[in-house]
Amino acid sequence: MGIMLVTGAGGAGRTTVAVAAALAEAQTGRRVLLVSGDADDGLGVDVLRPTPAADFRREFLALQERSATALDLLGATPFEDAELTELPGSASFALLRALREAAARVRGHERDLVVVDLPPLLDALALLALPEQLRRYLRRLLPPERQAARALRPMLAQLAGVPMPAQFLYDTTARWEEELAAVQAVVDAPTTTVRLVVEPGPAAAETLRTARLGLALHGLALDAVVANKLLPAASEDPWFAALTAQQHAHLAHLRTGHDGAVHALPHLGRDPRGAEDLALLAVDAKPTPAPAWTVEDRRAEDGTLVWHIPLPGAVKGELSLVRRGDELLLAVGPFRRNVPLPPALRRCTVAGAGLVDGDLRVRFTPDAGLWPKAP
Structure with a gap:
């Protein structure tokens, strides 16, 4: 509970x-x-x-x-x-x-x-x-x-x-x-x-x-x-x-x-x-977990990391993204949030973003000067 x-x-x-x-x-x-x-x-x-x-x-x-x-x-x-x-x-x-x-x-x-x-x-x-x-x-x-x-x-x-x-x-x-x-x-x-x-x-x-x-x-x-x-x-x-x-x-x-x-x-x-x-007004509902924010590693496929941010009901025209330092300034509809980047993405540059069925996908490219080199 x-x-x-x-x-x-x-x-x-x-x-x-x-x-x-x-x-x-x-x-x-x-x-x-x-x-x-x-x-x-x-x-x-x-x-x-x-x-x-x-x-x-x-x-x-x-x-x-x-x-x-x-x-x-x-x-x-x-x-x-x-x-x-x-x-x-x-x-x-x-x-x-x-x-x-x-x-x-x-x-x-x-x-x-x-x-x-x-x-x-x-x-x-x-x-x-x-x-x-x-x-x-x-x-x-x-x-x-x-x-x-x-x-x-x-x-x-x-x-x-x-x-x-x-x-x-x-x-x-x-x-x-x-x-x-x-x-x-x-x-x-x-x-x-x-x-x-x-x-x-x-x-x-x-x-x-x-x-x-x-x-x-x-x-x-x-x-x-x-x-x-x-x-x-x-x-x-x-x-x-x-x-x-x-x-x-x-x-x-x-x-x-x-x-x-x-x-x-x-x-x-x-x-x-x-x-x-x-x-008569009681509701029997089972709690559901919040949608997870996940980072997908696609370096082997196209050299990117993709940050999946669930935004159900979002409309592309109401969405704006700005990276400032180690934060992502995210505005959608009437809401704004300054979101700290996951540690791995702080060593990357933003390569683009897209909204697909309520899933905001922000693509990052590893910065060669900051990313650890493979042995």
């Missing part, structure tokens, strides 16, 4: 599906923890709620305390706890912190499964990409291998009478790096899967394509697609029957456009009321 992340289109019922999944797993005897800011209490499953306001105040006051000497020299007036209100973006960091805490309980064998109620799809994908992005920014701005003259800093600090800013920055960066690495390890773990919730309507197929593309770009597995709020098929009312037929047509389109399972959940005609209603 591990981490189940639940996201989807806005208004599709993400929280309901997340609660139903957590409750169904708990009723089998598993020790389940639900991470959600919107789920109700008293449904038979433990809930861990992110606390953006409290987290922001704690982090801000801790930073203020560590900077007290420098702030005093500048004549700054410190903030008090009672006057602080969280800034935009605090909810994202609070959710990541809650995810890390919940995952620690799984590693500590306190829990078997964590179900996480994520924001709508695009926000969720941006959130899951955040730890890797921030770690990259920190390494570029404050590379740890360039902490020059570390032995001189205590002496310089005594002469100046204040802590050296560089040391303060590196200490803070090291702490952030540790926390971000812990969250990224949870996101990248093979036991972390994503469940997508959509309504069977005109936007469902595009939502699924976007989800598959964004998740594959970040190496995440889509364990199930849930078509929620499906109306009953039999009705004598012409308007209702037409709406139902439209829903079922979109459901069929979803199933033809996805090589995995699409689970249909009924519209209850009301908001779910308690465990009995939620039991």
